[in-house]
Amino acid sequence: MPDDDGVSSALNMPLGPGGEFDLVRTMLARWGALAHGVGDDAAVLAVPEGERLVVSTDTSVEQVHFRREWLSAEEIGYRATMAALSDVAAMGATPLGFLVALSLPARWIPAVPALADGIGDAARLAETTILGGDVTQGEALGITVTVLGSSARPVPRNGARPGDRLFVTGVLGGPAAALRDLQGGRTPPGTLRERFARPRARLREARWLAAHGARAMIDVSDGLASELRHLATASNVALSLDVARVPVMPGCTLEDAISGGEEYEIVAALPGAIDPSAFVRAFGVSLSEIGIVDAAGIPSVTAYRTVREARVDLGTGHDHFRS
Amino acid sequence: MPDDDGVSSALNMPLGPGGEFDLVRTMLARWGALAHGVGDDAAVLAVPEGERLVVSTDTSVEQVHFRREWLSAEEIGYRATMAALSDVAAMGATPLGFLVALSLPARWIPAVPALADGIGDAARLAETTILGGDVTQGEALGITVTVLGSSARPVPRNGARPGDRLFVTGVLGGPAAALRDLQGGRTPPGTLRERFARPRARLREARWLAAHGARAMIDVSDGLASELRHLATASNVALSLDVARVPVMPGCTLEDAISGGEEYEIVAALPGAIDPSAFVRAFGVSLSEIGIVDAAGIPSVTAYRTVREARVDLGTGHDHFRS
Numbered sequence: 001m002p003d004d005d006g007v008s009s010a011l012n013m014p015l016g017p018g019g020e021f022d023l024v025r026t027m028l029a030r031w032g033a034l035a036h037g038v039g040d041d042a043a044v045l046a047v048p049e050g051e052r053l054v055v056s057t058d059t060s061v062e063q064v065h066f067r068r069e070w071l072s073a074e075e076i077g078y079r080a081t082m083a084a085l086s087d088v089a090a091m092g093a094t095p096l097g098f099l100v101a102l103s104l105p106a107r108w109i110p111a112v113p114a115l116a117d118g119i120g121d122a123a124r125l126a127e128t129t130i131l132g133g134d135v136t137q138g139e140a141l142g143i144t145v146t147v148l149g150s151s152a153r154p155v156p157r158n159g160a161r162p163g164d165r166l167f168v169t170g171v172l173g174g175p176a177a178a179l180r181d182l183q184g185g186r187t188p189p190g191t192l193r194e195r196f197a198r199p200r201a202r203l204r205e206a207r208w209l210a211a212h213g214a215r216a217m218i219d220v221s222d223g224l225a226s227e228l229r230h231l232a233t234a235s236n237v238a239l240s241l242d243v244a245r246v247p248v249m250p251g252c253t254l255e256d257a258i259s260g261g262e263e264y265e266i267v268a269a270l271p272g273a274i275d276p277s278a279f280v281r282a283f284g285v286s287l288s289e290i291g292i293v294d295a296a297g298i299p300s301v302t303a304y305r306t307v308r309e310a311r312v313d314l315g316t317g318h319d320h321f322r323s
Numbered sequence: 324m325p326d327d328d329g330v331s332s333a334l335n336m337p338l339g340p341g342g343e344f345d346l347v348r349t350m351l352a353r354w355g356a357l358a359h360g361v362g363d364d365a366a367v368l369a370v371p372e373g374e375r376l377v378v379s380t381d382t383s384v385e386q387v388h389f390r391r392e393w394l395s396a397e398e399i400g401y402r403a404t405m406a407a408l409s410d411v412a413a414m415g416a417t418p419l420g421f422l423v424a425l426s427l428p429a430r431w432i433p434a435v436p437a438l439a440d441g442i443g444d445a446a447r448l449a450e451t452t453i454l455g456g457d458v459t460q461g462e463a464l465g466i467t468v469t470v471l472g473s474s475a476r477p478v479p480r481n482g483a484r485p486g487d488r489l490f491v492t493g494v495l496g497g498p499a500a501a502l503r504d505l506q507g508g509r510t511p512p513g514t515l516r517e518r519f520a521r522p523r524a525r526l527r528e529a530r531w532l533a534a535h536g537a538r539a540m541i542d543v544s545d546g547l548a549s550e551l552r553h554l555a556t557a558s559n560v561a562l563s564l565d566v567a568r569v570p571v572m573p574g575c576t577l578e579d580a581i582s583g584g585e586e587y588e589i590v591a592a593l594p595g596a597i598d599p600s601a602f603v604r605a606f607g608v609s610l611s612e613i614g615i616v617d618a619a620g621i622p623s624v625t626a627y628r629t630v631r632e633a634r635v636d637l638g639t640g641h642d643h644f645r646s
Binding site for chain 1: 364370388419454467470472477542
């Protein structure tokens, strides 16, 4: 039953008769070859030999994670899928495919083709496929995406050790600044809106970091400060963040960059020096060294600023991140 | 990083600080050792060598799949999980674990420990573990369970061939009869209510059928008649169902048994004779031969009754299943 791409040859079997499958058919028609194995009780796939499976699930809900007036249906589908892919990126893994569970109010049914297009677009950019899913009625639009991936050496959150350098991909603050505009009824500048509406999971970038020795990684879904605390807690280490080196997107505040979520950039702890210019050449995305792992023992995150080459500690409280 | 049970040794890492994780902590406390690898961006696990991965996702939504007044919170969590496990059973696979995405209205927060207990109970009965999940706000309770499993030879829907015999596990009709009572404001008899509230995914039973040569299987989530049509369509064959041999649960009608859904029994097509008594001895569950695969070519399901050892066709229309 295995075929070339590791997916069951029981591909895209005709779905049974019955009107309840019309929505699934609509989505499959939009996805074309991006959908694999849909139609059986479960999708079948192979995990590459010598690799471990990684799996994560992520839900986006209308009025909780987005509002319909802020985003097109296509962007809503895209964004929910990329958010889920980002968790697999954060493990340094390659996606094997994903499943989509849609909870769908009647008013959203006409938007299903656009939602499917956005989900398909994310699949295409991530070079992966849609393995299956479920469609149910619901009072609010809910999109639960479960991503499977594999890696010979998944990178956890808990591997940071004293002396490791801390890096972050990309520039931060765009989603928070865009969200402020949207919540205030203003139209955000295009570059900021793009960061909010069309995030990119850093899949290839994270694999590069893993290949260059990253021993702890996490994606910036809750905000840089929060993610550093998660990393410190999981690894049981004290971290220091140089706020002067946080890459702030033009048009955004330092606060946007440090506390804003839904960035889907990657924070990595590496034991040695790496050359950010090679990273930039490979991906057209910046890589910034933003801090260091100080000591093992008591999890903490301290903010500091380098002032005339001397470190000035700003403390560990959340407010200090905002100074 | 691999350890004995194939799950990452990065097990149950402390979750980061922050009140948003309280619900996750509550659930992890109820699950204890049933939860593995929760706390990283993604769970890491190994697929047994030589086996293929199977994966399926299934959502249960309040007011769509159940009503709160019909079931305890524990039963709601249990039932949503068993329904999802049933799809992996239908592939003849062994579960490797599952992820739970909860969409949670504020009024459901006090019930989280009971929901978690039900989910945990299903995990324990299925001899599997909880790999991770996601908790979001929502307007209605939604439980999306994504189950991973593995098998050296997953059994698809599309493998039925002319001459195969059709079998079904268990006795049918209980959930439909219980639902009729609940919808009518009556209390269903205990045995029927149990079939509705506490279904069992036929995991071991389906593996037995796979090991005894089943080449197509499907679980009865939409009703026996519907599932036979799915099987006929996927396999591109004409099936015949002997309505006189459908195992009807005491207290239920033939219509309940043929059209009622959420049974989570398994329909299997096997090329040769098997001994149902060995199955009954192994599992304490009946196994009934209910029909045959007649011919390849045009997918259909014909109902018939054996009258004085002669076959009397009842036709292929849906109404004939009800006669």
